[in-house]
Amino acid sequence: MRKFLLLTLIISTAGCSSQDWRSASREPAGIAYAPENFSDAVIEVYAADAYSWRGWFAVHTWIAVKPQDAPEYTVYEVTGWRVKSGLPALREYTTPTPDRYWYGAKPEKVLSVTGExxxxxxxxxxxxxxxxxxxxxxxxxxxxxxxxxxxxxxxxVPELELDMPFTAIGSGYAR
Incomplete structure (x- = not known):
């Protein structure tokens, strides 16, 4: 019974989305420092439940950086569908809102470093x-x-003191 309740809790709170990826939210979550209001440098790591059934078990993570006085963040993330299209898995882009929903799943900050x-x-x-x-x-x-x-x-960069979430499946591959 205990295992059943745990599985029910995981399924009911995980980010499994029944939405089509094309219509799933990619709106800003409102948790990032707005560049127009925060001039200092920022390094952040975000995690959101992976898309579809994978969200029951795993998260997708990405890095966002903003130099001091920069009007936008640079976001770095890895996705598999880029490789299938003949592109590098690692993608870099700029945006004023690095905290967008990951195809319907609200991100959380895993790490936030600011200032000096x-x-x-x-x-x-x-x-x-x-x-x-x-x-x-x-x-x-x-x-x-x-x-x-x-x-x-x-x-x-061990000075970041990055502690990846337990559900960041694949993070141990880097060791």
Whole structure:
């Protein structure tokens, strides 16, 4: 009975979406520092329940950085569908809102570093991103996948003190 209740709780609270990915929300969650109101440097890692049934068990994670006085964030994330299309798994783009819903799932901040520490660590994070060894690869399990990427950056820049969520399946691949 106990296992059944636990499974019921997991299924009822996980981000399993029955929506089509094309219509699932990608709106900002409102948890990121707005660049127009926050001029200091920012390094953040976000996690949201993975899309569809995968959200029952796992999260998708990504990194967002904003240099001091920058009008936008640069977001770095890894996705498998890019590889299937002949593109690198690692994607970089700029946006004023790095905290968008992940296809219907609201993100949470896993890490938030601001101010002087963020200014000091930002070049190290960017260098680590540039050296990511699996930028053109994606394997759902055991990795490398979307969770391997921030975990690997965290290992390269231990001063971030990044603690990946338990449900970041594939984060251990980076070790």
């Amino acid at each position: 520490k963020a200014r000091a660590l930002l070049p190290k994070v960017q260098e680590a991103v540039a050296r990511y060894p699996w930028a053109n690869e994606y394997t759902l399990f055991p990795g490398p996948n979307s969770n391997t990427f921030p975990a690997w950056v965290g290992l390269q």
